[in-house]
Structures are given as structure tokens and as C-alpha cells.
Amino acid sequence: MTITVWGRPEAVNVQKVLWCLEELGLDYTRIDAGGRFGGLDTPDFLAMNPWGRVPVIRHDDFILWESNTILRYLCRTFKQGPFASLTDKAYYQADQWVDWLATALYYPAFRQYYLYQTKTPAAEKDASKLAAYREEALGPLRFLNDQLATRDYVVSQQFSIADLLAGVYVDRWMRLDSEASSLTHIARYFERLSQREPYKKTILAFEVKPA
Ligand SMILES: N[C@@H](CCC(=O)N[C@@H](CS)C(=O)NCC(=O)O)C(=O)O
Numbered sequence: 001m002t003i004t005v006w007g008r009p010e011a012v013n014v015q016k017v018l019w020c021l022e023e024l025g026l027d028y029t030r031i032d033a034g035g036r037f038g039g040l041d042t043p044d045f046l047a048m049n050p051w052g053r054v055p056v057i058r059h060d061d062f063i064l065w066e067s068n069t070i071l072r073y074l075c076r077t078f079k080q081g082p083f084a085s086l087t088d089k090a091y092y093q094a095d096q097w098v099d100w101l102a103t104a105l106y107y108p109a110f111r112q113y114y115l116y117q118t119k120t121p122a123a124e125k126d127a128s129k130l131a132a133y134r135e136e137a138l139g140p141l142r143f144l145n146d147q148l149a150t151r152d153y154v155v156s157q158q159f160s161i162a163d164l165l166a167g168v169y170v171d172r173w174m175r176l177d178s179e180a181s182s183l184t185h186i187a188r189y190f191e192r193l194s195q196r197e198p199y200k201k202t203i204l205a206f207e208v209k210p211a
Contacts, residue, residue: 001060002029002059002060003059004030004058005017005028005030005031006056007055007086008035017074018024021074022201026082029095033054040052049063049072055067060199075091078098097154097155097165098165101169105140110169112177113136114137114172118211127140139187141173144170146187154166155180169203170189170190170193171203171208
């Protein structure tokens, strides 16, 4: 059995997949692709993902792209580690949060704030624009904060694939926003995740700072 992942290790969507593989305790090979490594427009890469984005995963001869689909595939194919006792209902409850995190929190609200913070040089940052993006991101972040007031992980007391999205976004929030800790349940959740070796290795090991 071989698993190969194409993607640069600091990219949000790639990190979710690498973190998942580490949680599952699977061996895999990662190949640099995208960003400064390029390679997304070659015929070989486009044959795997015609949309030309990372991550892409190959499990033996099975190829998949779209990070959240990859997470669903991995946790259902390899029912081990934190997914060892996953029931169908628990899976769908987690998947509901995957969709919410991807569509209500990340696109476009949090992504807009995150990209502006990390890509726009300090001297070019417009304070009112930054404040408006931040306010937009705070809507779903406050909702997530309330959810985390009564449980250790996004869905329940059990780690799930929803945490693989939330954990990556929360990492950016905590490291980019000077007042991030005011969302106290998110801050505690970040501390909790930060104890996990797979999180340290695939998320915390990479620098995140405002441009
Ligand atoms: N919806 C896709 C988004 C894929 C995507 O946009 N990936 C980014 C990296 S996070 C990418 O390939 N950017 C071009 C590049 O890295 O050169 C997913 O979740 O996999």
C-alpha cells in the first residue's frame, strides 16, 4: 500500500490532508508542488487533477483531489486512530460541520481576512479594510466559539474530520490576530490541539505571521 500527496506543506488545504494522515498513523510520501515549486500545469499533474490545484493524493492507483473529499475518503477507508470507532451517524454529523466550516467560516469570510493579513505588506494595509474583513470573519468565528463552549472538539468530546478544518483555520486566527484570545473557547481549543503530535508536526511547525 502506498500513499503519495502532492502539495506544499504550508498550504491550508494541503495541511488538512497531511494532518489527517498523521492522525491515522499512515506512511506517506509528500511531493512538493504548487506555489514556489510550481508544477501544477504539467501534463502529468493535470492528468491527476485537471483543475491544477493541490492537494492531490494517490492511494495505490486511486487518485483524488479536493481536500475535504480526501479527508472523507481517508477517514472512512482507514478506520483507525481517532476514527477507529466512527459510526455512520457520527461521520455525517462531522461531515455537516466540514461543509459549514468550508462554506460559512472559510469561504469567503475567514479566507479574505487571512489572505489580507498574510499577503498584503504592512505598509499597504488599509486599516478600515482590515477591520471590515475581521468583522466579517468574526461572525462565524463567534458561532464556532459558542459551539466549543460545551465540548472539547467541534462536534463532541471526540476528535473528528471537522477538527481537521477548524484546527487549521484556528491556527491562522490565533497566530495572526492580536486579540484572538478574546474568543476564549477557541483559544482553549487551540491549546488542546497544540498538545497533539500530528498537529505540532503538520501545522505548528510552519511559520504564520502578518505580512
Ligand atoms: N477546494 C480546493 C482548493 C485547492 C486550492 O486552491 N489549493 C491551493 C493551495 S491551498 C493551490 O493549489 N494553489 C495554487 C498553488 O499552490 O500554486 C481544495 O480544498 O483542495
